[in-house]
Amino acid sequence: MVTLFVCGDVMLGRGVDQILAHPGDPALREDYVRDARTYVRLAESVNGPVPAPVDPSWPWGEALRSLEEAAPDVRIVNLETAVTRADAFAPGKAVHYRMHPANLPALTVARPDVCVLANNHVLDFGRAGLEETLDSLADAGLRTAGAGRDADEAWAPAEVPLRSGGRVLVLAFGMRTSGIPPGWAASADLPGVAYVPDLSADSAAAVVRRVRQAKRAGDIAVVSVHWGDNWGYHVPQAQIRFAHALVDGGVDVVHGHSSHHPRPVEFYRDRLILHGCGDFVDDYEGIGGYEKYRDDLRIAYVVTVATATAPGRPVDMNHPAATGRPTGLRMIPLQARRIRLEPAPDGDRAWLCTTLDRVSEGARITLEPDGTLTAAPRAAAPPVRGNGP
Template identity: 55%
Template sequence: MIRGTDQGVETVTGKISPPAEHPGAESRGVTLFLCGDVMTGRGIDQILPHPGKPQLFEPYMRSAVDYVELAERVTGTINRPVDFAYLWGDALAEFERVQPHVRIINLETAVTSSEDAAPDKSIHYRMHPANTRCLTAAKIDCCVLANNHVLDWGRSGLLETLDTLHGAGIRTAGAGRDDSEAAAPALIELPGRGRVLVFAFGMESSGVSRNWAAGKGRPGVNFLIDLSAQTIDAIARQVGAAKRAGDLVVASIHWGANWGFAIPREQRDFAHRLIDAAGVDIVHGHSSHHPMAIEIHHGKPILYGCGDLLNDYEGISGYEAYRGDLALMYFPTLDATTGTLARFAMTATQTRHFRVNRAPGDGANWLEETLNREGRKFGTRMERRPDNTFVLRWG
């Protein structure tokens, strides 16, 4: 612990100049893949080759299979079981095209067969451990676990999640067997380009329970009590102890509400201080079920909310104005020496048939208009290309 409404079924029925060029920056750069929530549990687990027990404890849904059937009523039959790569759909071609050096996701589920459902929650996500190959199919390097679903099936479920992911060769950040492991960064070595360090944190504002905080000898998440100067100091000490010359540091934070574009002043101030005082090169925010504004602060990117890249919400009504079916694949390229942003590309996606698809034209229009509106106050603009991908402009 560092001091300082999930979507379930409620009922069933300014002129901006382009960024300054950094000669050679991309040739010596590190391109990351970042996204928001990847929710491979519950309904999605049921279409994979090894579905776990479907039992749920929700007010209106008692089986995870119900989420599959709900989606099929809206978007058509899903021929199950699907193969492990199915979920990623068009994202696989984007990975091949962009060739990011590191792939980081917020994995919003436990990976467990535990039956120890958290008694104080009504929404529980779990993916059967045998379905972990859906993550290796996309060559995911690091799963952020500091979120409000990783302990849905108890501390035993978290321990199985850690063992399963590590056994598959996937690094984790933000949760651990004790507070030291939960606070430790995931380390990704890039020969000739240094290392990427991923620190991850969860906050109560996103639904992470204080009771889930890791402690001495107690498994849990790396919990942020507040956004104070003292918290920044603590993070700065942790980063300083781990960071070497040439390292790039990602601070991945599960914070804020699921819906809404407003960014609290304290979040913005905290993100600025992470960069200015704690040695962070990119702030990777998530919890919102839709993409939020992007800010570039002193040459370093701040993603306040990345939306849901993949979930089982098809067929669930409510909050349509936020277009929770749309998301972005974020591909920032950072200078490997300075950590400064050299280029920022994005690909618009849509979840359909429990699969990541390239967003249709109207979806790309919505993302462009919405993020340009929200980014105006931060001096950022989405420049759309003919293939419905985007490049961020800032000035």
């Protein structure tokens, strides 16, 4: 058995960057906010004073203790910010995120094994900003997936070796539906992100081919995808079909992100699909307008999957192995307060459970006595007997 930790967007730039030990230039070019420290003041206005400078562990708060207790074998995060000193704001974007490279201890403290970069903020400061991001993460000893100095590097799966002899492979890409400009796509001679233009069967097949080229028996294939809009629980049928096509092609876990709050959990052909993991670490407190979705509530997803296939052999995709089958999904509810993650109150845990159970067709969400949420396939309803003879 292998335990994975996955989460939604980890945004350590802007206001978060300003409370760390080495804040970068706070200048912004947003319509209403021109100084990143304004986001600190917004958080303080609703939840109280935020100390500064803070220890690198501050933004993660209680999530770090929860991770130590869960002891995941592999930790995967979507790093939704550039790590750069560049000041060339990408044109045509309303919001730009960057963190100073000297503040990387605020990322490494969580010990991520893979930082997914295929998102709509990693090129907020141009290709030079992306290249500095890649260099900074490499210098810190962090694996990346979903962006690179050319298309081959952007599409190359990150490989995390397992004690069992297999690997966790993380292939990441982003889509236009999440706000990624098509011009950000990596090419043969340009840095950029691994980009998929649409939810067509052909696009899904192209991703599957990459998975099949890399995957061997004993490997667990995680596809991490930045897709969909920000708000609401409806998942378009085209996105569901795309996720199903990935599983049909040999993907074991679909790790979706981009939405600002958690979206449905799905079990399909004995594999796990997280359509949207929501935000995780950021500076979004005090921004109103969508309170009904409770985007202050965050989830750490702890996924256990089986490892039963002897490693090293080629995989027969027509005969799925036990390796990659989910044996458990535990969700740890947290709450963002003072730019820090705290345990979610009991009432909010219950609200999350009720909401996710309602929107997750085919998955049963349960609130456990320890305050965590668990998910399991929902039993199919028995056939209804008619009144005929």
